[in-house]
Amino acid sequence: MEIRQRVLGFITARFPLAELTGSEDIFSLGFVNSLFAMELVMFVEKEFGITVPNEALRIDNFRTADSIAALVQRQLSVTA
């Protein structure tokens, strides 16, 4: 499955009522707090076997499923 789809799958599993597209701002949905932010980062690291470096822990990298997918791609190419 595409990275973007797997990210969306994780978010909608946590929030079944969220109807989300790849470019939609996750943090504008209202239910996102620092707990979910942490869950999201942990999910991304485990699911794709990457480490998100400190300098990449910026909200812009996690704002949408598309931006998360781009971050994962970048990290995968760093470790490859």
Next chain:
Amino acid sequence: MTSVTDRGIYLDATGEFVDAYIVPYADAWDRAGAIPEDLLDRLSGAGLWAPFLPVTVGGQGLDMIGFGTLHEEIGRGCSSVRSLLTVHSMVAWAVQRFGDDAQRERWLPPLAAGRTLGAFCLSEPAAGSDTSAIATRAVPHGSGWRLTGVKKWITNGQRADLFLVFARLGAGTVAFLVPRGTVGVGVRPIDDMLGTRASMLAEVTFDDVELKSDALLGPSAFASGMVLTGVLDLGRYSVASGSIGIIRACLEASAAYTEQRTVGGRPLRELPLIQAKISDMVTDLRAGRLLLADAGRLKDAGDSATLMATWIAKYFTSTAAARHAAEAVQIHGANGCSPQYPVARYYRDAKVMEIIEGSTEVQRTMIAAEAYRGRVR
């Protein structure tokens, strides 16, 4: 990671350490309201301060399941000592997880060795459960910041060398590493608490403290939110482990006492109402360990489900500890109310477990919210 045999030896040695150096003295420390320096040194010698740190910086590379076992062991001996380890672990973990190379190089070796002791500064006189109410504030100053505010109920604040401080910066909340010796940092001891009386609490004040750019932990407010979530999660895991230790201590004390104390010529242990209390301690000890092991396993796997698993483990174990400590005092009768037996200390310490690292009410709110998210593990 240490090898499995090393791990087993290390954890067994911790049990022996607790029996030799903690159990016999914990009541005296509780009365004195402090943990003596020689015990702090012994904790360093045994590598107990931050054993999850990698071997390369002086840690033991211990996994989180092992860390839980360790804090159960310490917790069965003395909740005050366990509290010191809890807040220190939170600081060490935060530096390891979110520090840049320079911060890691500077702080991890002394934190691993126990040469530098850490304390966690979030609560304030007017902000506890509601962390969004914190008023400690940082304002940009040159390439760094100036920090002003008051932190209250800081475990080991009296003795710690390095404070992890949460403060407002603009609209967000950020985390700073502030060495105790920094100009403008003040420490006022808080004594005579109900429980964990030897955990050397303090009010720590920051009066226009000048911080350089290397004080900020995590590169942004987004990251700092995670620093807070992450360290509280680890603290909660440690408190859950310590609460299991309290249940175990209550069970051991109650089993010993009911064997030798007689009523009407029969030992208490033969009375069904006493057996009911003991059976519940045995059962909750096992159940608590399973919940903790679940949270620990998920942590070791890097699975985000550990966050909720840890809430649940802490809720279950802290409330069970408070219940069983009350029953342990009950079983001991007047002796249980006296300083001759440790159960009065367990009772006071257990109450604290229901308040710190997310109070029972806050935990129940979080756990219930999970049900309505439509996904319960």
